[in-house]
Amino acid sequence: MLNSLLYVLVLAPGVFLLGYGLTGILNLVILCQTHCLQDLRQNTALASKVFIQRDYSSGTVCQFQTKFPSELETRIDRQQFEETIRVLNNLYAEAEKVGGQSYVEGCLACLTAYTIFLCMETHYEKVLKKIAKYIQEQNEKMYAPRGLIIVDPIERGLRVIEISIYEDRSFNSAR
Amino acid sequence: MPPPMKQCEYSQITTQSSSPMESPKKKKIPRKKWEVFPGRNKFHCDGRLMMARQTGVFYLTLVLIVVTSGLFFAFDCPFLAVTITPVIPAIAGILFFFVMGTLLRTSFSDPGVLPRATQDEAADLERQIDIANGSGSGGGYRPPPRTKEVIINGQTVKLKYCFTCKIFRPPRASHCSLCDNCVERFDHHCPWVGNCVGKRNYRFFYMFILSLSFLTVFIFAFVITHVILRSQKTGFLNALKDSPASVLEAVVCFFSVWSILGLSGFHTYLISSNQTTNEDIKGSWSNKRSKDNYNPYSYGNIFTNCCAALCGPLPPSLIDRRGVIQSDTPQSVAAPNGITTYGATQSQSNMAAATPLLQSESSPTNEEPHLPGKMTISSPCATLTLGQPTPPPSTSNLATETILTDTMPLKEACEGHHFLTPEEAPSPPGMLTPGTPLNHSHTMHVLNAVTQDSMHEDSVRGLVKLSSV
Numbered sequence A: 001m002l003n004s005l006l007y008v009l010v011l012a013p014g015v016f017l018l019g020y021g022l023t024g025i026l027n028l029v030i031l032c033q034t035h036c037l038q039d040l041r042q043n044t045a046l047a048s049k050v051f052i053q054r055d056y057s058s059g060t061v062c063q064f065q066t067k068f069p070s071e072l073e074t075r076i077d078r079q080q081f082e083e084t085i086r087v088l089n090n091l092y093a094e095a096e097k098v099g100g101q102s103y104v105e106g107c108l109a110c111l112t113a114y115t116i117f118l119c120m121e122t123h124y125e126k127v128l129k130k131i132a133k134y135i136q137e138q139n140e141k142m143y144a145p146r147g148l149i150i151v152d153p154i155e156r157g158l159r160v161i162e163i164s165i166y167e168d169r170s171f172n173s174a175r
Numbered sequence B: 001m002p003p004p005m006k007q008c009e010y011s012q013i014t015t016q017s018s019s020p021m022e023s024p025k026k027k028k029i030p031r032k033k034w035e036v037f038p039g040r041n042k043f044h045c046d047g048r049l050m051m052a053r054q055t056g057v058f059y060l061t062l063v064l065i066v067v068t069s070g071l072f073f074a075f076d077c078p079f080l081a082v083t084i085t086p087v088i089p090a091i092a093g094i095l096f097f098f099v100m101g102t103l104l105r106t107s108f109s110d111p112g113v114l115p116r117a118t119q120d121e122a123a124d125l126e127r128q129i130d131i132a133n134g135s136g137s138g139g140g141y142r143p144p145p146r147t148k149e150v151i152i153n154g155q156t157v158k159l160k161y162c163f164t165c166k167i168f169r170p171p172r173a174s175h176c177s178l179c180d181n182c183v184e185r186f187d188h189h190c191p192w193v194g195n196c197v198g199k200r201n202y203r204f205f206y207m208f209i210l211s212l213s214f215l216t217v218f219i220f221a222f223v224i225t226h227v228i229l230r231s232q233k234t235g236f237l238n239a240l241k242d243s244p245a246s247v248l249e250a251v252v253c254f255f256s257v258w259s260i261l262g263l264s265g266f267h268t269y270l271i272s273s274n275q276t277t278n279e280d281i282k283g284s285w286s287n288k289r290s291k292d293n294y295n296p297y298s299y300g301n302i303f304t305n306c307c308a309a310l311c312g313p314l315p316p317s318l319i320d321r322r323g324v325i326q327s328d329t330p331q332s333v334a335a336p337n338g339i340t341t342y343g344a345t346q347s348q349s350n351m352a353a354a355t356p357l358l359q360s361e362s363s364p365t366n367e368e369p370h371l372p373g374k375m376t377i378s379s380p381c382a383t384l385t386l387g388q389p390t391p392p393p394s395t396s397n398l399a400t401e402t403i404l405t406d407t408m409p410l411k412e413a414c415e416g417h418h419f420l421t422p423e424e425a426p427s428p429p430g431m432l433t434p435g436t437p438l439n440h441s442h443t444m445h446v447l448n449a450v451t452q453d454s455m456h457e458d459s460v461r462g463l464v465k466l467s468s469v
Helices: A002-042 A078-095 A100-111 A123-146 B002-025 B056-083 B087-108 B119-133 B202-234 B236-242 B244-272 B277-282 B302-311 B349-354 B394-424 B436-445 B454-467
Strands: A044-053 A148-151 A160-168 B041-044 B049-052 B147-152 B155-162 B174-176 B181-183 B188-190 B195-197
Touching (some): A044 B119, A078 A123, A100 A123, A100 B302, A123 A148, A160 B119, B049 B087, B049 B195, B056 B087, B056 B202, B056 B244, B087 B195, B087 B202, B202 B236, B202 B244, B202 B302, B244 B277, B244 B302
Antiparallel strands (some): A148 A160, B041 B049, B147 B155, B174 B181, B188 B195
8 A cells, every 4th residue: 555655656746747848848849839930030031922813714713823933933842832722722612612502501591681690600701711721721831931921812802812932031130 | 130120229219209299180090991991982880881982862762661661551551451461561561671681781781892902912913014015014105904814614804904903803893983992793883772782792682672672562552452442431532631641652662663673673684694784784795796705604594593693602801891900901012212103103013022021001091082973873773774873884994094093193102202201211200191109010010911820920020120121
């Protein structure tokens, strides 16, 4: 019995410390990431912006051109860029899809004199949230490490995808 | 490292010191984006409701509907409920609420306004157009109208460049000269409803005229019934004397029925063929133009067209009306001579690309020169079948745009000052109209291109400290 008590007395704080240490490390990693990102930003300046225009060849649906802009040639892989745009295009197509779900939503809304939208989000808005999350994720994982930031097209009225190119200034500001 | 920081501190001090000088002015600082919206719209309820500028006819519509229905409920319904059935007032009530609901929804919602291009976008587009045109444009004469051709479903569609909004208009979009906005899937500007009818409120508009035609016919029919039933008992003239309101209602309904029913029929045709009023009047997709001219947007069958128009997904508003101004939407390209152009001076977008882009100020609170309503307003919606208030023919569109272009350089010059300020001398920040606290905030919060998360804001702030050279 004494042994078990001893074990508990030794192990418990150990576990506690371990857990604390782990969360500490995790926080440190995240902090480091953001701080590194901030450091990166503080050492960089906005050099230029590239605008990906809309592609109207399939009508008025929201699609963006997949043509790879020349300014990004040195920054990012063509395939990755086209993949990002393709996924975005698919998401927008999903938002504007005229199908069963949108009919149900439309009829229900009409019957309730559109008051249902006071409590419910439209399908389009739900997909827009998905898009925002996707863009943020892409920024963090792929684009920011290369000095690029994608601006969510909804902030530009769905006219363009704005990609800001940051230049590293760390060598210029050598003091 | 030190020089930029010093510079930053210097500008901070100047803004702070100049603020006591500015504060006696006590100008109201716009906080929400609707307050600095560049179009000619009126906003109510803190940006929740959006209407065109001229709303007189809308109030007339409201009065007509409410008064006529009110008289019906007050004078005819008691008799009818007793004599025939109480279902009549019930149905009338439901129709009335539906009409009012859809009317208010049409009038107060955003028709699908396209926000104007930011300065960077406009500069980029200018550059691309100049490359395409070969730098022959500019100079003394007005550059040729810019168009882009797109093939949609096998039909060639021309996309026009909007000089006011500085964008290439998406297909089916049009610039409303009354509201001074580009509207997506622009149908027409309806003065009776006090708003443009576009992509986002077309279904409400259609429901409105449909239900209004039912209501008008309903009221007309039952007013006649009422008078007939009464006159069977007391003679015609006595019947009229007993319920004078019925005469008024009958007259109003009689004159409305023709126009409203006609309009409903016309719009039913438009919906089933997936055209806008604009396109129909211009004859964009009619067979008379050429043998193989067809509507590329139509789904092929009437049912699908109707469903798509009425039950399709409702896109959200692209203009963020109630968003808080983040000391500015990323707009200004701090090009060295600060004038983003079209027309006179050639755009120095190349230099813009090279220099660190700076925000100079909040979204330019331009007082757009009041365009004397050149485009005819008066023809009401009801007679829309033939004549319409908006500029469907492209020539008149260009005319409007010419007017706007001529007044533009003036505005640009004023803005030029704004752009110059932070560049050349941080000292006279008073040039910026919106008020000084914004100056202070802008040196700190500049370049809020992506306001997605606070982390980015912090990093942007850090970025600005360096780039406010």
